[in-house]
Amino acid sequence: MTLCFTVDGNDFLRAGEASAVVKRTLKQLGLESSLVRKIAIAMYEAEMNMVLHANGGNIKVTLSDTYLTIQMMDTGPGIKDIDLAMQEGYSTANQKIRELGFGAGMGLPNMKRYSDELKIKTVVGVGTEVLLGFKL
Amino acid sequence: MTVEELTKQLNLTCMGGKKGLGKEVTGVYIGDLLSLVMARSKEGDLWLTVQGHINTLAVAALVNMPAILLVEGILPTDEMIQKAEEEAIVLLTTHKTAYEMACALNKWL
Structure with a gap:
């Protein structure tokens, strides 16, 4: 299945x-609720990053019997320093975004914590591709 | 305890999502940073926050929280109320602080 x-x-x-x-x-397909929660949190973080930092993008979700892949592509500013971005608490979010409760610097750490696979390809000024993988 | 029972006992105002009043509240989480709330809250938690906008509702829906309690007189946006109705997540308000509400909730949960 592809969405x-x-x-x-x-x-x-x-x-x-x-x-x-x-x-x-995923809930309708009968996946265990703790697994659905993990996937939902990781994907929401990635989706919000696209909205907050990259002016949107495209998402492709591919589901097989044993694995779920979420591929997210944007043409935003890219991530200058991935190691820094992976640190809890580091954020480049502006004040307006922070006032809404975003920009805690937990986006990428949450994506890593809740997924089985996280791959990030990024080019500054060109865009970012994030791949999240989950064992089912 | 159900959301409805807590609403009555603590004299809270229900602003939306009444369809969810029968849901069980099994714990409490207090926080305003959405990523932290997602990572640390538990299913069944009543969420106390000052974030009265639609993204708060989206987070509550993702992690299966039955209700959001906006503290310190914060009012929800119209979009948040509408989303609460769609998701059947109860939207509550109070003028009290999160600390005051936590103390009160401790007697009931």
Whole structure:
């Protein structure tokens, strides 16, 4: 099964909808709720990063019997220092975003914690591709 | 204890998501940083926060929290109320602080 989403970078009100759809779909397919929660959290973090930092992007979710892959591509500013970005508490979010409760510097750490596989390809000024993998 | 029982006992105002009033509350989480809340809260927690916007509701839905309690007189946006109805997550408000509410909740949970 493959699901594709386009994430609008300017629409804060709809941010997180792709994650909500994936969560609902996985629940309907009968996946264990703790696994669904892990996937939903990791994907929501990645989706919000696209909205907050990269002006949106595209998501492709591929589901097999044993593995779930979430591929997220954006044409945003890229990540200058991935090691720094992986540190809990580090964030480049602006004040407006922080006031909404984002920008805790937990996005990438949460994605790593809740997934079985996290790969990031990024080029400054070109964009970022994030791959999240989960064993089912 | 159900959300409805807590709402009555603690004299909270329900602003939306009434369909979820029968859900069980099994714990409490207090926080305003959404990533931390996602990582640390538990399913069934009542979430005390000052974040009265739609993204808060999205987080509560993702981690299966039955209700959000906005403290210190914070009011939800219209979009948040609408989303609460869709997700059947109860949206509660109080003028009290998170600390005051936590002390009160401790007697009931």
